[in-house]
Amino acid sequence: MQIDPKSHTPIFRQIADQIRGRIRSGVHRPGESLPSLRQLALDIKVNPNTIQRAYELLEREGMIESRRGVGIFVAEENAAPRSIAEQQIQQRLAKLVDSAAAKGINIERLRTLFEDTLQTRVQDT
Numbered sequence: 001m002q003i004d005p006k007s008h009t010p011i012f013r014q015i016a017d018q019i020r021g022r023i024r025s026g027v028h029r030p031g032e033s034l035p036s037l038r039q040l041a042l043d044i045k046v047n048p049n050t051i052q053r054a055y056e057l058l059e060r061e062g063m064i065e066s067r068r069g070v071g072i073f074v075a076e077e078n079a080a081p082r083s084i085a086e087q088q089i090q091q092r093l094a095k096l097v098d099s100a101a102a103k104g105i106n107i108e109r110l111r112t113l114f115e116d117t118l119q120t121r122v123q124d125t
Contacts, residue, residue, distance in 0.1 A: 001044050010098060011046060012053035023063055023074055034064060034072040061087060
């Protein structure tokens with residue numbers, strides 16, 4: 001796994017993208033265990049919290065599943081995959097959150113802005 005510290009893409013996203021690619025290409029198969037947070041962090045020399053964020057993202061996407069006390073596993077093929085459209089929207093929202101944080105907008109303010117925008121859109125339709 002290669003991390004580019006100079007990339008504009010956050011490290012946790014680089015990690016998630018590479019794991020996602022390995023799952024889709026069949027390098028990691030359904031039901032296969034993945035390295036623990038600590039082990040992967042040691043292997044690629046990043047903070048375990050960074051790996052945690054990558055794994056959480058992949059779990060939300062349905063790519064992996066965490067089994068408490070057992071480990072992290074590639075989700076079974078029969079796991080309901082999210083639509084490509086939902087995945088794309090999730091990625092755009094994640095970039096928006098990262099951009100807002102870089103501009104000093106905290107999560108509560110961002111949530112308010114998002115809810116206001118949703119409300120306005122609903123009223124316009």
